[in-house]
Amino acid sequence: MTDNQNSDLAREFLGSPASASVLGALVPREYGGLDLSHADYGEINRVVAEQSPSRQSLLTVHGMVCRTVARWGSLPLRQEYLPRLADGGMLGAFALSEDVAGSDVRRITTTAREVPGGWVLDGRKRWITFGQEAGVFLVFARAPKHDLALLVRRDNPGAYLQPAPRTSGFGDARLAELVLRDCRVDADQLLGRPGAALTHIVSDALTLGRLCVAFGAWGLAGAALSAALQRSIERHQFDGPLHRLQLVRGMLADAAVAVDSAELLCRQAALALDGRDEWALGRILTAKLAASRAATTAAAVAAQLHGAAGLVEGCAVDRYVRDARVYEVIEGNTQLLQDLIADQALARHRDRAARASAPSALILTGGHHAT
Template sequence: MSDAGNGARPTTPDAADFLGVDRGLSEEERAIRDAVRDFGRAELLPHVAEWFEAGTIPDPRNLAKAFGRLGVFGMHLSGYGCAGTNAVSYGLACRELEAIDSGLRSFVSVQGSLAMTAIHRFGSEEQKQQWLPRMAAGEVLGCFGLTEPDAGSDPGSMRTRARRDGSDWVLDGTKMWITNGSIADVAIVWARTDEGIRGFLVPTDTPGFSAPVIHKKLSLRASITSELVLDGVRLPADAILPGAEGLKAPLSCLSEARYGIVWGVAGAARACLEAALEYAGTRVQFDRPIASFQLTQRKIADMLVDVNQALLTAYQIGRLKDAGLAHHSHISFGKFANVRAAQRVAATARAIHGANGITLEYPVMRHMVNLETVSTYEGTEDVHALTLARTVTGISAFR
């Protein structure tokens, strides 16, 4: 039906929302988007290049408390001090955070979608009461230990073990590439037991637990990444997550975090497009802004399509999730498609910036290298491609 009869007139589309996705947002969703966007631009953006160059977040506990006041930790969870928002609202928050930097979205995602979701979904009532309100407030930090040095895409081959010793559990093993590991107060550690894979709440001051920081990263530098070493870590019987049995438990948490990536990389892509538009409009060569040249305009058109198709994909998956209709392969579709789109946009934006694009004065190279990590963690591109093909063929290529 045409809008002509009611007097509506089309307006010139905005580059960041060319297809009008924001028109489908509720008032509450817009308010959450704007609150996180304003916080990110005022409190994070002025510092993130410096943090990236330094290879750390200088004061993560104060940052955690600020995120807690903002209400983004575990915002999609209900009760225990959590905001209880819908999935689209959480996605919008991830989009705004990753528009600043992937490491900052990861900071929030690991706390809320991995550590807090594991406790919320699989913990006892006592565990939930003990940990979740303080984690939602940013007073306590968590991490999530699944990946190992020799068990990345195949977490079922993990070597970390938990054995019974009387009424206690004793954990031995190593986890790798753990965001917030060295600053966490509690680690959710997944280990092999005689009864299968189980999850454990490990206070990080427990004897035998250590979390050395991983240095010399060239990507996701505004983030703290650690190894977890468990050397005879003794835990009481009630440290186990009673509802988590088998590999499906940690994988379901990863699916929650992966959903945030679907939105987050759309934010990184948007930031690169906006930077490229500003730069191309002001950079003059041959007496003309480079935005006037056909080759540059083609690059801008390609970026425009990628950015807005990524947003559409995230939005549709979010609405499916809120309706209870999101299959795990929908989220694989989103990560597979949106990360690749964001990588194309970041690389093209870097090229438009020329030599200036490799400096931290502009955000494009920072996003470009961050996306290399995002492409790898929580399911590589190849793993998600095989997941999608298995869904539509009914044939698994994994085993």
């Protein structure tokens, strides 16, 4: 796919010519990007996801690639890729998952064999969002001594793309599989240093990905809540609108509380990341968990209130239910996030406890000094 075709696709997919520029939202201005805050990028993700979580998923993975190249790429790599990623001339895709490596990314089996001037990759990457269209793939592989993160071009000899099965949610995310067979990649396509890929680079990219997904899930949750409320007003059964039935009101209230909570937690997480808050990571995990659950709750309520009409294949509320399920799987499934959030909660608790004991120590020291 040429740069122009990629630009056209980005414009068509994101809705208007101007909106393709959001693909450069996280790219520094010196490379033609908008250099937006995380709060602003989150808001864009939310608005796009209200209409289409599939489209929003392009913003997630493309943003993750932009972020990784900007933070971990050498100057020549940044100069080569960032202007094209910023204007949508090239779409970026994130190629981490494999058959045996899902939530546990340490299990990746794609190998990187060092040869003079570069590496030779062999393996198969699965579930790559927008892989069918992307021009460059951020690939994670394992060399004998280290793990590596490399950029692999779509036209790289030895890189073969195959469409992946269409998933029931995110059905327009154009998933692909990337087969790497004797795929030679030049040494200068390396991001960061060998050994940093599965520790620093993946976590950095996933932090952004989880924030995008949190905002996207909040957007979907909001759309589902609107559909539920509208239906409860328009549909009359038992001598009045559905919203007068007490059990329906309980469902609406649960969905509304979930959406409001998602909003507050998403905003808090984005501000924490923008402000380099030491607990930003925990706040992002919390926002992702709460927002994806809010999407599930609100979508289920909307679908239930639509009765039989909500079961018609392809109708909006049926799609909400299927898309919400994806948000609870990608960028850290709900159970994995619970585990990570528990770690964060324990760390904060210990920190608070340590701080609480610190002043008394100071007072004691101060008292001693004064005398």
